[in-house]
Amino acid sequence: MHDPEALRSQHAARFGAQPAIFAAPGRVNLIGEHTDYAEGFVMPAAIDFATLAAISPRQDGKIVLYSENYGEERIFEADALPAARNGHWSDYPLGVFAIFAGEGHRIPPLSLSLWGDVPPGSGLSSSAALEVATAVALQSLLGIQYPGPVLARLCQRSENEFVGSSCGIMDQFISANGARDHALLLDCRDLSYKLAPIPEDVALVIANTMVKHEVTGTEYTSRRAQVEEAAAVIARHRPEVRFLRDANPEDLQKWGSEMSPEALKRARHVITENIRTVAAAQALVQNDTRTLGRLMAEAHRSYSQDFEASCAEADTMVEIAQKLPGLIGARLTGGGFGGCTVNLVHADQAKPFAAALGEQYAQATGITPQIHICHASDGAHRIE
Numbered sequence: 001m002h003d004p005e006a007l008r009s010q011h012a013a014r015f016g017a018q019p020a021i022f023a024a025p026g027r028v029n030l031i032g033e034h035t036d037y038a039e040g041f042v043m044p045a046a047i048d049f050a051t052l053a054a055i056s057p058r059q060d061g062k063i064v065l066y067s068e069n070y071g072e073e074r075i076f077e078a079d080a081l082p083a084a085r086n087g088h089w090s091d092y093p094l095g096v097f098a099i100f101a102g103e104g105h106r107i108p109p110l111s112l113s114l115w116g117d118v119p120p121g122s123g124l125s126s127s128a129a130l131e132v133a134t135a136v137a138l139q140s141l142l143g144i145q146y147p148g149p150v151l152a153r154l155c156q157r158s159e160n161e162f163v164g165s166s167c168g169i170m171d172q173f174i175s176a177n178g179a180r181d182h183a184l185l186l187d188c189r190d191l192s193y194k195l196a197p198i199p200e201d202v203a204l205v206i207a208n209t210m211v212k213h214e215v216t217g218t219e220y221t222s223r224r225a226q227v228e229e230a231a232a233v234i235a236r237h238r239p240e241v242r243f244l245r246d247a248n249p250e251d252l253q254k255w256g257s258e259m260s261p262e263a264l265k266r267a268r269h270v271i272t273e274n275i276r277t278v279a280a281a282q283a284l285v286q287n288d289t290r291t292l293g294r295l296m297a298e299a300h301r302s303y304s305q306d307f308e309a310s311c312a313e314a315d316t317m318v319e320i321a322q323k324l325p326g327l328i329g330a331r332l333t334g335g336g337f338g339g340c341t342v343n344l345v346h347a348d349q350a351k352p353f354a355a356a357l358g359e360q361y362a363q364a365t366g367i368t369p370q371i372h373i374c375h376a377s378d379g380a381h382r383i384e
Contacts, residue, residue, distance in 0.1 A: 004021045004023070004052055004383045007021060007052050007054050007068065007113060007115050008021055008054060010054075010068065010113065011054040011056065011066075011111070011113040014066060014111075014113070015056060015058075015064070015111040015113075017056035017057070017058075017111065018056065019054035019055050019056040019111070019113065020054070020055055020056070020137065020140050020382065021052060021053070021054050021382070021383040022052070022053045022055070022133055022136045022137045022140070022380065022381070022382050022383065023050045023051070023052050023053075023133065023380065023381060023383055024050060024051050024053070024128075024129045024130075024131075024132035024133035024136060024175045024176070024379070024380040025046040025047055025048065025049065025050045025118075025129060025174075025175055025178060025377050025378070025379065025380070026046070026047050026049045026050065026051075026118035026124040026125045026126060026128070026129045026175070027044045027045065027046050027047060027124065027125045027128070027170075027171060027174040027175060027178070028044065028045055028047055028124060028204060028206055028333055028340070028342045028374070029042060029043065029044040029170065029333045029334065029342070030043045030044065030045055030183050030280065030296070030333075030342060030344070031043050031273075031276060031277050031280045031295065031296060031299050031331070032044075032273060032274075032276075032277035033273065033299070033303055033307070033309070033332075033333070033334070033335075033336065034223065034224075034227070034269070034270060034273070034307060034309070034336075035188070035245075035270055035273050035274050035277065036168035036169065036170055036188045037168060037188075037224060037227070038188075038227055038231070038243045038244040038245050038270050038274075039188050039189040039242075039243040039245040040188055040189075040243075040244070040245045040270065040273070040274040040277070041185060041186065041187055041188065041274050041277040041278055041281075042170045042185075042186050042188060042277065043183050043184065043185050043186070043196070043277050043280055043281055044170055044171075044173075044174040044178075044183065044184060044186070045174070045178065045182070045183040045184065045198065045204065045376040046174050046175060046178025046179075046184075046376060046377045046378065046379055047124065047204065047206070047374040047375070047376065047377055048374055048375055048377040049116075049117050049118040049119070049124060049129075049372070049374065050116065050117065050118065050129055050133075050377070051114060051115070051116035051118060051126070051129040051130045051132075051133040052114070052115045052116065052133065052383075053112060053113070053114055053133040053134055053136070053137040054112070054113040054114075054137075055110055055111065055112050055113075055137040055138070055140065055141060056110065056111050057108060057109065057110055057111075057141060058108075058109035058110055058111055059109065060109060061077060061078050061079065061109050062075055062076065062077065062078060062109055063075070063076045063077070063078045063081065063097070063107065063109060063110055063112070064076075064110075064111045064112070065090050065093055065094075065112050065114070066111070066112070066113045066114070067089055067090075067113075067114050067115075068113060068114065068115035069114070069115060069116060070089060072089075074088070074090045076094075078107055078108060078109045078110075081094060081097055081098065081101070081107065082094055083098070084162075085162055085163055085164055091162065091163050092127055092130045092131050092134065092158070092159075092163060093112060093114070093130070093131075093134040094162065095131065095158035095159060095161070095162030095163050096131055096134045096135050096138065096154070096155060096158045097134075097138070098158065098161075098162050099154050099155075099157050099158045099161070099162065100135075100138060100142070100154070103154070105142055105144070107138070108141055108142070110138075110141055112134065112137065114130065114133070114134075116129060116130060116133075119208070119370065119372070122206075122208050122339065122340055122370070123208075123333065123334035123335065123339035123340050124206065124340065125171040125174075125175065127159060127163075127165070127167075127171075128155065128159070128167075128171035128172045128175045129175050131155040131158055131159060131172060131175075132151070132152070132155050132172055132175040132176050132380045133380065135151055135154060135155050135176075135380075136151070136176075136380045136381075136382070139151075140382070148173075148176045148177040148379065148380075149173065149176075149177065149191045149193075151172075151176045151380075152169060152172040152173040152175070152176040152177065152191075153169065153172075153191075155172040155175075155176070156168070156169050156171075156172045156173075159172075168188070169186075169188060169191065170186060170188070173186055173191070173193075174186070174379065175379060175380060176379050176380050177193065177379045178376070178377060178378060178379035179195050179376075179378060179379065180376060180377055180378045181197060181198055181200060181375070181376050182195040182196060182197050182198060182376055183195070183196045183198055183281070183284060183376060184196070185277070185278070185281040188245075189243075189245060194281070196280075196281040196282075196284035196285055197284060197285065197287075198284060198344075198375075198376050199287060199289070200347070201346060201347045201348070202289070202328065202344055202345070202346065202347060203344075203345050203346075203347040203350040203373055203374070203375060204342060204343070204344065204345075204373070204374040204375060204376065205342075205343040205344075205345045205350055205353060205354050205357070205371065205372070205373055205374075206333075206340050206341070206342055206343070206371070206372045206374055207317055207321075207340060207341045207343060207354075207357055207358070207361070207369050207370075207371045207372075208339070208340045208369055208370040208371070208372075209311075209313045209314050209317055209338055209339065209340065209341065209361075209367070209369060210367050210368070210369055210370065211311060211313040211314070211338040211339075211367065212337065212338040212339060219309070219336075219337060220335065223266055223307065223309070226260070226262050226263040226266040226267075227244060227263070227266050227267060227270055229259060229260065229263040230244060230247075230252075230259050230263040230264065230266060230267030230270075231243055231244050231247065231267070233255055233258045233259050233263070234247050234251045234255055234267075236255075236258075237251075237254070237255055238251065244267055244270045244271055244274075245274060247267070247271050248271060249268075249271055249272065251271075252264065252267060252268055252271065265305075265306040265307070265308070266306065266307055268302070268306050269302045269303065269306035269307040270307075272298075272302055272306075273299060273302060273303075276295045276298060276299050276302075279291070279295055280292055280295045280296070283295065289328045289329075289344075292328060292329055292344065293327070293328045293329035293344070294329075295329070296328075296329030296330060296331045296344070297322070297329060297330070297331070299331050300318050300330065300331035300332055303331065303332055303336065304332070307336070309332075309335075309336030309337060310332050310336060310337075311337055311338050313338065313365055313367065314332045314338060314339070314341060315332075316361065316364050316365060317330075317341050317357070317361050317369070318330045318331060318332065318341055320357055320360045320361055320364065321341065321343050321353075321357055324353050324356050324357060325349055325352070325353065326345045326346045326348075326349025326350065326352070326353045327343060327344070327345055327353065328343075328344040328345060328346065329343070329344045330342070330343045330344075343357070350373050351373065354371045354373055357369075357371060358371050
């Protein structure tokens with residue numbers, strides 16, 4: 001993480017005021033893909049890459065945003081903030097301001113400096129970290145404090161309604177509510193959650209395939225429609241089934257023939273993924289790393305074969321990882337069609353594991369990956 005004292009000094013020099021400093025982490029999802037819109041379960045962990053926000057009040061009616069990453073400043077009138085996105089990094093903090101204003105809060109004049117080391121475009125939720133960091137910083141000026149789940153929902157709304165991205169709740173939720181050395185099992189139906197401990201001797205090795213196939217918009221839409229098709233078929237026989245969260249494998253055995261072949265496969269992934277995700281949380285609680293690794297392998301196979309949301313490069317990376325010393329479990333994480341794999345690795349073997357994974361993946365694909373060794377971190381908090 002960037003040195004918060006460096007950000008404090010830079011903010012003070014730029015704006016002539018001592019700021020309060022806040023941090024909000026990125027995340028990696030250990031298991032539970034495309035289950036959120038089926039009101040199912042996900043199990044992310046906050047990681048030790050984060051966005052830092054330095055904030056101080058102003059007296060001139062202005063809101064001034066400065067990005068250390070972009071080296072760019074944006075100035076707005078506090079009483080006339082933009083009502084719509086403009087396709088700029090400032091949309092993310094402005095979206096948070098807009099949602100808070102819609103909740104009845106007057107956004108005061110302020111200076112906000114932002115710096116982040118969550119790798120953008122890697123599927124580690126740099127946007128959610130930016131939104132949550134802005135939100136907790138803004139709370140400090142407003143003298144309010146929303147509970148973590150409520151804050152996450154406000155930040156999700158800022159991305160849905162202002163930025164225009166149809167993200168689910170997971171990214172903002174884990175950034176706001178994560179806990180050091182724990183994953184978080186989130187019930188996407190009612191936003192209840194429980195923490196599952198990650199052993200101290202386990203590292204999260206996040207490996208970016210450097211591949212993102214440009215089909216995700218269309219493919220996401222079609223897969224969601226297929227998931228909903230499957231739920232509708234089951235609901236004709238069991239009216240209590242509103243989402244695939246309510247279904248079970250026996251339902252597919254009975255009525256799968258009434259679905260399209262694609263819908264049947266998507267439903268099989270979602271239903272079994274929910275079961276795996278709850279079981280994986282229990283495995284962490286029991287420190288049963290063997291079961292956890294098996295569940296992650298099954299999750300990747302299901303994601304690749306039933307949901308068909310992997311790609312050749314990601315499958316290659318997972319296959320290589322399975323043969324390396326120190327691995328507990330590996331799978332593709334995130335929205336699919338490229339992006340990152342998450343590897344749970346015994347901490348004392350994390351560095352040689354990462355080196356071997358990078359070398360062998362480059363040999364197999366001709367692509368040099370980015371690999372990060374992380375640990376589960378705290379959610380959003382003030383840095384004193």
